[in-house]
Amino acid sequence: MVYLWSVLCFSGLTVALAIWLMISERLLVDYGVCKLDINAGEKPLEVDGGRTLLSTLYANEIFIPSACGGKGSCGHCKITVTAGGGPVLSTETPYLARKEIRSNLRLACQVKIREDIYVRIPSDLLNVRMFTSTVESIVDLTHDIKEIRLRLEEPDQISHRPGQYVQVQAPSLEEPVFRAYSISSPVYEPNLVELVVRLVPGGIGSTYLHDLQVGETVNFTGPYGEFVLTENPSVEIVCVGGGCGMAPMKNIIFTIYNKWPDRSCWLFFGCRTTKDIFYLEQFEKLAKKHTNFHVVYALSDKLDKNEKWAGETGFIHLEVDK
Amino acid sequence: MNETSAIVILLAAILTNNILLTNFLGICSFIACSGQIGTAVGLGTAVTFVLTMTTMINFAIYHLVLIPLGLDHLTFIIFIAVIAAFVQFVEMFVEKFSPKLYFALGIFLPLITVNCAILGASLFMIIRDYSFLQSVGFGFGAGIGWALAIILMAGLRQKMRYSNIPQPFQGVPIAMIVTCVLAMAFMGFAGMVSIQ
Numbered sequence: 001m002v003y004l005w006s007v008l009c010f011s012g013l014t015v016a017l018a019i020w021l022m023i024s025e026r027l028l029v030d031y032g033v034c035k036l037d038i039n040a041g042e043k044p045l046e047v048d049g050g051r052t053l054l055s056t057l058y059a060n061e062i063f064i065p066s067a068c069g070g071k072g073s074c075g076h077c078k079i080t081v082t083a084g085g086g087p088v089l090s091t092e093t094p095y096l097a098r099k100e101i102r103s104n105l106r107l108a109c110q111v112k113i114r115e116d117i118y119v120r121i122p123s124d125l126l127n128v129r130m131f132t133s134t135v136e137s138i139v140d141l142t143h144d145i146k147e148i149r150l151r152l153e154e155p156d157q158i159s160h161r162p163g164q165y166v167q168v169q170a171p172s173l174e175e176p177v178f179r180a181y182s183i184s185s186p187v188y189e190p191n192l193v194e195l196v197v198r199l200v201p202g203g204i205g206s207t208y209l210h211d212l213q214v215g216e217t218v219n220f221t222g223p224y225g226e227f228v229l230t231e232n233p234s235v236e237i238v239c240v241g242g243g244c245g246m247a248p249m250k251n252i253i254f255t256i257y258n259k260w261p262d263r264s265c266w267l268f269f270g271c272r273t274t275k276d277i278f279y280l281e282q283f284e285k286l287a288k289k290h291t292n293f294h295v296v297y298a299l300s301d302k303l304d305k306n307e308k309w310a311g312e313t314g315f316i317h318l319e320v321d322k
Numbered sequence: 323m324n325e326t327s328a329i330v331i332l333l334a335a336i337l338t339n340n341i342l343l344t345n346f347l348g349i350c351s352f353i354a355c356s357g358q359i360g361t362a363v364g365l366g367t368a369v370t371f372v373l374t375m376t377t378m379i380n381f382a383i384y385h386l387v388l389i390p391l392g393l394d395h396l397t398f399i400i401f402i403a404v405i406a407a408f409v410q411f412v413e414m415f416v417e418k419f420s421p422k423l424y425f426a427l428g429i430f431l432p433l434i435t436v437n438c439a440i441l442g443a444s445l446f447m448i449i450r451d452y453s454f455l456q457s458v459g460f461g462f463g464a465g466i467g468w469a470l471a472i473i474l475m476a477g478l479r480q481k482m483r484y485s486n487i488p489q490p491f492q493g494v495p496i497a498m499i500v501t502c503v504l505a506m507a508f509m510g511f512a513g514m515v516s517i518q
Contacts, residue, residue, distance in 0.1 A: 002392065009393050013383075013400055017407035024411055028418040087425045090361070114421075 034084075035116040038062070043126070047113060053081070054108035062121065063128040063221040065167060069177050070109035077108040079125075084117035128221055129155060131166075133193065135216050141278035144199045145244055146210055149185070149192060150218055157190040158183075158222065162229040162255040163248045166193060166222030170208035179205025182247035183223065186254035193220070198244040233260040240320055242270035246279060253283070257290050264292040270316025272301040274309055324451050326517060328459035331452070334515045335463025341439050342471040343505040348439030352472050353497050355430065362476035365430040366469025370462065372412060372434050373443050376405050377461030380444040381454055401444045409435045439468055450517065460517075474504060 031049025036056065038045070047056050054070050054077050057063075068074035075095030085106050088096065092107045111117075133150035141147050152158060160183055167178040185194035200206045212218065229237070229252045237256060239249040249267060256263050271277050283295045298312035298319045312319055326334075341347050348369070355365045380401050388394050413431045417424045434440060443464045447457045478500055487496050 005391055006393055006396055009387065009391060010396055010399065010403075013387075014403055017403060021407055021410055021414075024414055028414040086421070089425065 031114050034113050036060075036113065037116070037118045038126070039120055039123075040118070049113045049115070051113060052109055053079075053085075053106075053111040053113055053117070053119070056113055057108065057121075061130065062126060063130065063167075064108050064121070064125060065180070065224045066109060066178065067167075067180060068109075069175070072107060072110050075107065078105050079108050080104050080120040081106045081111060082118045082120060084113075084115050085111045085119075086114065125224070127159070128224060129158075130219065130221050131155065131158065131193070133218050133220070135212050135214050135218060136192070138212065138214060141196065142276050145278065146197050146199075147184070147194060148197060148209055148212065149194045150220075152191045152193065153217075158193060159190060160187060160223035162187055162252040163227045164223040164225040165248070166195075166220045167224065168195070168205060168209065169219040169221070170205045172204050177204055178221070179203075180224070181205075181209075182225075182251070184247035184250045186251055186258060188255065188258050193222075196244045196247040196250070229255065233263050237263070237265040238268070238320070239266065240268045240270075240316060242316055243276070250279065253286070253293070257286060257293065261290055262292055266294045266296070268296045268298070268316050268320050270319075271297060271299055273299060273304070274307045324453070324456060326456065328455045330515050331456050331517055332459040332463035332466075334517045335460050336467040336470060337508065337511040338515055339517055340467040340471060340508055341442060341464040342468050343501070343508045345439075345442060346505075347442040348437045348468055349501075351430075351433050351437050352468075352475065352501070353494060355433070356472050356475040356479055356497070359473060359476045359480060361430075362472045363469075365433070366465075366472050368412075368430050369434055369437060369439065369468050370465030372405075372409060372431075373440055373465035373468070374458065374461045375412075376401075376408055376440055377443055377447055377457045378454075379404055379408060381447060381452075381457045384448060397445070397448065398441075401441055405440050405444075406435045439464065471504065475501065478504070 029050060033046050034049040036045040036047045037043075045060055047060070051059075052070060054064055054066060064077045064079060066074060066077040068076075070077075072091050072095075078096070078100070081104055085104075088101055088106065089110050092110050093101075095107055096105055131152055132154040133152045136149045136151040137147075138149075139147040163182070165180050165182045167180050169176045169178055181195045181197060183193055184196045185192050195209065197206050197209045199210045209218075227248065237252065239252060241249055246269065249269075253265060253267060256265055267283060277297060280295070280297055283293075287293045287295050296312055296319055298314055298316050299309055300313070300315050303309055303313075335341065339345070342349070342352055351365065355361050383400060383404060384394075384397065388396060388400065409431055413424075416431070443461050446464075447460055450460075452460055475497070479497065482496065482500070491499070
């Protein structure tokens with residue numbers, strides 16, 4: 001009997017509290033329809049108030065980069081709010097420099113729409129779309145790095161600048177999360193997005209991508225990023241990196257030699273052992289064709305007895321100094 | 323029934339039986355939010371308000387629902403549910419009627435849900451067999467006491483920023499040590515009034 005009463009009493013009270021909260025929410029925090037103005041009239045929207053700026057923009061197919069999914073822990077979703085955003089919250093201050101606060105930068109995931117709001121979004125971000133693609137091929141580059149080629153379905157072309165990245169939607173227990181990966185396929189292959197992914201043990205995004213099979217569907221948004229190749233052909237390009245940091249450099253290098261065959265470019269790539277080397281043959285072939293392209297691969301670990309390596313050794317940043 | 327007057331309980335809860343410094347409840351938000359006096363005042367106010375209100379609501383639920391039905395074993399879970407719901411309500415209420423206050427302490431309100439001082443005060447009220455008026459006095463006093471402790475701590479930590487602290491003690495360790503010293507200082511009040 002006492003168990004029945006306990007269950008009844010507890011559920012009754014919980015239901016009563018829930019109803020009380022729902023009624024107060026209806027009465028207290030109803031903001032009605034608010035105006036969301038982007039770039040001074042470029043894209044005026046009518047939206048329901050009460051949600052965060054990030055999720056509202058997302059619902060309207062404007063994809064602001066965010067690695068944490070709106071939890072306020074990555075600080076990527078910075079946009080300019082010129083009016084209607086309220087004061088800067090203490091949850092935002094750790095991610096905003098004083099200069100950024102002065103220029104009205106806010107974290108879109110923390111700003112709640114309560115009134116008409118005026119924001120400025122770089123036109124690059126307005127071009128960001130949601131893409132559907134299918135896995136065309138998966139190649140093991142090393143023991144933990146895979147090259148994954150995605151054939152675009154809807155829309156079937158992507159226009160990006162070399163060095164930019166996409167955010168792949170990976171399913172997780174609660175809700176899908178987005179993880180950022182650089183595009184490694186050159187820009188002259190617009191209906192293909194190639195990613196170079198290193199498996200992070202326990203990582204949501206890399207585990208999902210590594211477990212994919214050919215033919216499966218992958219969704220991502222993009223392109224994002226300000227790390228892009230300068231369009232001035234007289235500027236010499238030096239790429240330094242290691243591991244899956246290869247992705248944007250591969251895109252940049254192949255794009256360069258498609259567009260400016262004589263542009264000067266160096267690639268410094270650091271590996272630990274000969275097992276970590278990948279793409280070397282491709283680049284050597286490219287270097288034979290274009291004399292202004294120079295490839296330097298260096299190994300940082302000591303060579304095993306049965307390993308053969310004629311190239312440089314040591315850490316890659318020291319190699320650049322030479 | 324406990325015979326102490328509500329005023330005495332209020333004073334005791336602030337000074338001699340400070341919920342933070344003698345019972346060490348609500349330490350996590352105390353350490354986390356005592357960096358600046360402004361923040362500490364905001365959180366202190368919010369805690370005081372929620373503490374007073376939840377002791378009142380929990381008193382009513384305990385004596386009008388749980389005891390008559392013989393369900394006092396549900397005390398913990400029901401108190402927690404009430405506190406969580408009340409904090410949600412306060413958040414909406416403040417947001418609607420005082421946006422300025424909401425922005426000042428809005429983000430600390432959700433933190434209060436998990437502040438053990440709030441649940442602690444409601445449970446002490448039951449253990450010590452307080453009447454309604456005594457409970458209100460205790461809830462309000464415990465809130466003021468908690469606020470006093472965090473504001474003092476924030477003042478000390480603001481000063482500490484300019485002192486030369488040995489590296490292993492920087493940050494939370496020195497905050498813990500200062501809390502201990504603060505608690506010992508509060509023992510000086512011990513002779514004034516006392517509640518069990």
